[in-house]
Amino acid sequence: MSKLTVAIHKLTSCSGCQLAFLNQGEGLLSLLERAEILHFIEGGIYNPECPVDIAFVEGSISTPHDLERVKAIRSRSKLVVTIGACATSGGVQALRNFSQLYGKASSMKLQVYARPDFIETLDNSEPVASAINVDYELWGCPVSAAQVNRFLVQLLLGTKAKAEKEKLCMQCKRQQIVCVLVTKQAPCLGPTTRTGCGAMCPAYGKACYSCYGPSEQPNCRSLANRLKGIGLVDWEVVNRFAQIHCHSPEYRKEIEYWAPDSKK
Template identity: 75%
Template structure:
């Protein structure tokens, strides 16, 4: 069987999701029997314009250079797969899109850099799918080695990859993890978050903060009303959704709703 040609590209990100490849350890030696890694800066392979079967993209579109590179990646790949929160929804960088909740991009640059005019950034930070066609999305901050292994195995076997979409609460129940919202009144986002992390935080008695992003058909308003019932004020509810996936449409809608309530209250 001819090896699949694979490239791993990085846009604006922390590089954490790329470690899902390197952290396979001895499993990486097995993987390279079936794939030919043509570009992977983190792994010391620099060949960004090589045509490949699968391009994995980490990171958000935050600069003009990101956008330019991404279009070339799409042209040179048969399949494009986004990995991690930054690539799938904009990630932490997309917090700058929330001008009502945080400072504008221009204000942020002025606060951090001595010469902000030399910093080339876009006004908004966007996910990869906003600019090019994406074939598959692997959510998570970061994605896990197991998650990446399952995805690659299914592709190599010629099967359509089955991606995680169900709610984290289902995994908690299967693991018999005690609900932290019920027992501790913790502001857990598990009921609107997709599984994939192994319900790590609830298993240690901590509330989920949705590093794996929104689940399929999440009822965010119902959860928000429950958070309000636990004593959280409007601004705190908005902040709870404004973390790794603030730019995901269902979360952004919730943030805007509760932040507008805060603004109305301040104007009265």
């Protein structure tokens, strides 16, 4: 079986999803038996212009340079796979897309950078799919080694990679984890979140933050009303949906609806 050629690219991100490759330890050696990595700066391999079978892209499109790079990546890759919240939905940095709610974008720069006049960014932080055709998306903040390996094995076997869309609540039930939304009145986003993390937070009695993003057909409005019912005010509902995947259409709709100046 011939090896897949792979490139791993980083746009605007924290580099956390690339660790899904590096943190495997001995598992990385098994991965290299099935795939040849031609570009991966985090791993010390620099060849950004090489054509490959699969290009994994981490990070959102936040700068003009990001936009140029991602278009070039698309032209050199048979498959483009986005990994992580930033690449799939814009990530935490997409909060600046809501400058009308959280303050002007210029004031945000002042709070982060000593010399914001040196920072060149696009008006919005966008997912990769807003600019190019994406073949597959691996959601998560961060993605896991198991996700990446399962995806590669499916391709090597000649099958269509299966997207994880099941709700986190189903994983909680199978693991017999007590529902924190019901028993603790915790503001859990599990009912609208896709599985993938192993229900880590509820397993420790904590509310889900939706690290893996919206599930298939999430009823966000119903959950938002339930959060209101356990005592959250409008701004708290907004902030709950705005934490990681704020630019996803499902969560963005709730953010804009529950913002204090919106007309419900």
